[in-house]
Structures are given as C-alpha cells and as structure tokens.
Amino acid sequence: MDTLPRPGLRERKKQRTRDALVRAALELFTSKGYERTTVDEIAEAVDVSQRTFFRYFAGKEEAAFAVLEMTEAHFLDLVRERPPHESPLEALRRAVLENWDTLNETIESVIPVELHMRTFQLIESTPALLAVHLRRTAVLEEKLARLIAEREGLDVDADPRPRVAVAVFSGVMRVTGQRWSAGDDLSVEAIRALITAYLDQVGPALTKDWNTQDEAGGDTV
Amino acid sequence: MDTLPRPGLRERKKQRTRDALVRAALELFTSKGYERTTVDEIAEAVDVSQRTFFRYFAGKEEAAFAVLEMTEAHFLDLVRERPPHESPLEALRRAVLENWDTLNETIESVIPVELHMRTFQLIESTPALLAVHLRRTAVLEEKLARLIAEREGLDVDADPRPRVAVAVFSGVMRVTGQRWSAGDDLSVEAIRALITAYLDQVGPALTKDWNTQDEAGGDTV
DNA sequence: AGGCTAATGACAGCCACTGACACTTGACAA
DNA sequence: TTGTCAAGTGTCAGTGGCTGTCATTAGCCT
Numbered sequence: 001m002d003t004l005p006r007p008g009l010r011e012r013k014k015q016r017t018r019d020a021l022v023r024a025a026l027e028l029f030t031s032k033g034y035e036r037t038t039v040d041e042i043a044e045a046v047d048v049s050q051r052t053f054f055r056y057f058a059g060k061e062e063a064a065f066a067v068l069e070m071t072e073a074h075f076l077d078l079v080r081e082r083p084p085h086e087s088p089l090e091a092l093r094r095a096v097l098e099n100w101d102t103l104n105e106t107i108e109s110v111i112p113v114e115l116h117m118r119t120f121q122l123i124e125s126t127p128a129l130l131a132v133h134l135r136r137t138a139v140l141e142e143k144l145a146r147l148i149a150e151r152e153g154l155d156v157d158a159d160p161r162p163r164v165a166v167a168v169f170s171g172v173m174r175v176t177g178q179r180w181s182a183g184d185d186l187s188v189e190a191i192r193a194l195i196t197a198y199l200d201q202v203g204p205a206l207t208k209d210w211n212t213q214d215e216a217g218g219d220t221v
Numbered sequence: 222m223d224t225l226p227r228p229g230l231r232e233r234k235k236q237r238t239r240d241a242l243v244r245a246a247l248e249l250f251t252s253k254g255y256e257r258t259t260v261d262e263i264a265e266a267v268d269v270s271q272r273t274f275f276r277y278f279a280g281k282e283e284a285a286f287a288v289l290e291m292t293e294a295h296f297l298d299l300v301r302e303r304p305p306h307e308s309p310l311e312a313l314r315r316a317v318l319e320n321w322d323t324l325n326e327t328i329e330s331v332i333p334v335e336l337h338m339r340t341f342q343l344i345e346s347t348p349a350l351l352a353v354h355l356r357r358t359a360v361l362e363e364k365l366a367r368l369i370a371e372r373e374g375l376d377v378d379a380d381p382r383p384r385v386a387v388a389v390f391s392g393v394m395r396v397t398g399q400r401w402s403a404g405d406d407l408s409v410e411a412i413r414a415l416i417t418a419y420l421d422q423v424g425p426a427l428t429k430d431w432n433t434q435d436e437a438g439g440d441t442v
Numbered sequence: 443a444g445g446c447t448a449a450t451g452a453c454a455g456c457c458a459c460t461g462a463c464a465c466t467t468g469a470c471a472a
Numbered sequence: 473t474t475g476t477c478a479a480g481t482g483t484c485a486g487t488g489g490c491t492g493t494c495a496t497t498a499g500c501c502t
Binding site for chain 2: 087088089090127130131132134135137138152154160161162163164165167168170171172174175178179197198201202203204205206207208209210
C-alpha cells in the first residue's frame with residue numbers, strides 16, 4: 001500500500017460520503033425492501049442531493065452491491081495466493097472458505113457483518129437484484145477462468161477446461177447461496193457448512209448410477 | 222391438445238397482437254439495440270397504445286424473452302420424455318441437443334429462426350438482458366432439479382445431487398452460450414458443436430492433474 | 443490571498459411503468 | 473337480430489430512475 005500518505009481532505013470527504021450512502025442504502029433496502037425505497041430517500045438520509053447519489057453510483061442497484069464487490073476482490077486475491085500444487089477446484093474451494101473466515105476484516109470499515117448478511121439474503125430474494133447479482137457473478141467467473149488458466153499455464157480460449165471447471169464450481173456456489181438464503185440460519189457458519197457439503201457432492205452427482213455407493217468422486221474435488 | 226376448437230375471434234386477435242408486438246420488438250431490438258428502442262416505438266410499429274404493450278408484457282424485457290420462453294417450455298417437455306435408464310446428465314444432454322434440432326417447429330409461428338438467433342446473441346451481449354436471462358435460467362434450473370429428482374425417485378430438498386447435477390450442467394451450458402455469442406458463427410450447428418465439446422470436458426476438468434491424459438471422465442457424462 | 447478545478451445542487455427533461463376512467467367491441471342469451 | 477355484459481383498448485395524469493446542463497461552493501496549490 002503506497003497510499004499511506006493521508007489522502008487529503010477532499011478524498012476523505014468523498015470516501016465518507018460514499019460509505020454513508022452505502023450504509024443508508026443497505027439499511028433502507030433491508031428494512032423496507034429494495035423496490036420500496038427511493039433514491040431520494042437514500043440521498044435525504046445522507047443529506048445530499050439525488051444528483052450526487054448518481055455521481056457515486058451508476059444506478060440504485062450499484063449501491064446494493066458495493067460491499068459484495070469488496071469481498072469479491074478479496075476472494076480473487078485469495079485465489080491468487082493459493083499454492084500451485086493444489087488442483088483448480090481445491091484452490092477455489094479453499095479460497096472461498098477462507099474468504100468467509102476473513103469477512104469481517106474485509107468489510108468492517110463500511111458496515112457490520114450482520115448487515116451484510118441481511119443484504120446478501122435480500123439480494124437472493126429480490127428478483128431485480130438477483131438478476132444483477134448473477135450477471136456480476138458471470139463477470140467474476142471470467143476473471144476466475146483466466147486466473148486458473150494462468151495458474152495451470154493454459155490458454156483460456158484454446159482449452160475449455162478452465163472455463164468448465166469454473167462454471168462447475170460457480171454453479172455449485174450458486175445453489176449454495178440460494179439454499180442458504182432460503183433457510184433460516186443466516187450465519188457465516190451456515191454458509192460454510194453448505195459450501196463444503198455441496199462441493200463434496202459434485203463427484204457423486206456426476207456418476208451414472210445414483211443408487212450405488214461407489215467411489216466415482218475419488219479423484220475429483 | 223384439447224384446444225383444437227378454434228379459440229374464437231377475441232382470442233385470435235389477442236394472439237395476433239401479441240405476436241406482432243414480439244416481432245416488432247425483436248426486430249427493433251436487434252437492429253438498433255435494446256436500450257435505444259423505446260416502448261413507444263414498439264407500440265407504434267404495431268399501432269397500439271403504449272398502455273396496451275404493458276398489458277401484454279410486464280416490462281420491456283419480457284418481450285425480448287417471449288420466444289426463448291417457448292423453447293424453454295419445449296426443452297422441459299423433452300427432458301420429461303427421456304427414457305429412465307439414461308443418467309441425469311445424459312438425459313439433459315440429449316434433451317438440449319434435440320431441442321436445438323427441433324427449434325424451427327417450436328418457434329416458426331412467431332418468428333424465423335434467424336431472428337431468434339440474432340435475439341439470442343443480443344441477450345448475451347446486452348448487460349440488462351443478460352442479467353434477466355441468468356435469473357430466468359435460475360428459475361428453469363429449479364424446475365429441472367425437481368424433474369431430475371422425481372425421475373430418480375429422490376427428495377430434492379433432502380438429497381443435494383439433483384440440484385448439484387443441474388448446476389453443473391447449467392453452468393456448462395452458460396459457458397457455451399457465452400462462447401457462441403462471442404464467436405462469429407451464429408448458426409444452430411455451431412451451438413450444437415460447442416455444447417457437445419464442452420460437456421465432454423466436464424470429466425477432465427474435474428480431475429486433479431490436468432496434465433495427464435487419464436480416463437477420469439470415463440464414467441461421467 | 444487568489445486563481446484553478448473538483449464536487450455539489452438545482453432544474454429541466456426522457457423513459458419505463460402504473461392507476462383510473464371512459465370507450466369500443468367480441469361473446470352470448472333472449 | 474338485438475341487447476347486455478365483460479374483455480380489451482386508449483387517454484391522461486403521475487411516480488420514480490436516470491441524465492445533461494449550468495451556476496455555485498469548497499478543497500487545493502502557488
């Protein structure tokens with residue numbers, strides 16, 4: 001970090017305004033619903049004009065994803081740090097879990113973990129937000145695929161395996177998120193448990209006969 | 222089909238208006254872009270009021286997905302018709318391919334295949350539409366998971382495998398669609414080829430070591 | 443202190459979408 | 473056939489997300 005030299009009043013003010021907008025937005029979204037809160041309300045809560053809100057965020061949704069974005073960036077870093085001897089899916093699995101374990105450090109400067117969990121559930125249960133979430137995930141997947149390809153010394157566009165592996169992983173993560181938000185335990189531990197449980201089912205789910213207890217998943221993650 | 226008795230003038234008129242709106246919308250979307258065409262333009266092209274458009278479609282996007290919806294319904298039918306001895310992923314794979322093979326019969330009453338392909342590409346390349354597409358896909362996945370579970374005599378909520386299998390399949394299909402739209406061959410054959418090629422990579426992509434040419438995908442689809 | 447520029451507010455306007463109400467037009471029974 | 477009813481449509485007014493423009497304010501830097 002070479003941004004240690006204090007950023008100057010102007011920058012600090014901007015950061016504070018932005019964080020305040022995010023906080024106000026998430027608080028309003030999670031308490032009265034996404035569609036039922038207007039941008040004017042958010043702006044008023046922070047005492048800025050509506051126009052200013054749109055100078056910080058391209059749209060109402062963007063505010064809803066501001067914190068999630070931080071965690072995704074962190075996740076990518078964690079994947080990059082994984083030792084090269086791990087298989088792609090093993091590296092991805094460990095990185096996600098580690099990301100959840102360090103969630104608080106990542107976001108505490110903006111909002112408490114509890115509000116973030118409520119936001120996450122809101123996203124999963126609000127059609128308009130879910131749609132955006134899935135598209136954002138698709139973008140993340142592309143970055144992941146390139147990372148994995150680089151890791152394995154492959155060409156993403158020549159070899160389908162990086163994208164396929166990421167698609168499989170990501171598909172399972174989606175089911176996880178959906179199942180978590182549909183349940184009633186909104187804790188980080190609950191997510192962790194679901195992730196490991198579902199990832200362990202990838203091998204078995206691909207075998208021909210679901211009634212045999214064979215070890216087909218033996219050499220898959 | 223017990224809808225053989227001619228539906229009456231009122232119904233037929235409604236259907237014609239709806240089809241005309243879809244055609245006009247897709248034609249405009251694909252020629253001048255989704256965001257740049259207004260609902261007023263679509264309505265005017267069919268000579269109805271803007272209000273009427275919104276009586277047929279909940280939103281501008283819904284018109285963009287009207288045809289895709291028909292193909293998805295058909296796909297579900299095909300999955301249901303698959304013989305029970307096929308493994309889940311095998312059944313899904315054959316159903317998708319068959320769906321593409323019979324595309325024209327499914328949609329010809331509304332638009333030509335060529336316009337549909339252009340629409341599909343538009344969806345993949347327009348952020349707002351891609352987001353909705355992914356959400357709609359998620360809904361489809363849920364239906365698929367229930368179908369597969371029923372097929373295998375399992376409880377969807379107790380056994381994770383149906384959802385995981387569908388997630389894997391669906392994730393790969395997504396990559397396929399994305400790769401197809403990024404290429405320059407917008408034919409049905411091109412999609413078919415991509416689908417088979419990518420599905421064949423699921424097994425290999427999950428193995429530990431990507432440098433060995435082992436047969437790890439042997440008993441997976 | 444004073445000039446420069448980034449950040450903001452105020453205002454006007456576009457477009458997607460909705461509710462309310464009046465009018466037109468198939469459907470169907472007398 | 474005609475009259476009645478309900479479904480379908482047009483018009484209008486209004487809300488909310490979002491953008492361009494321009495004048496004003498407020499950090500920054502010499």
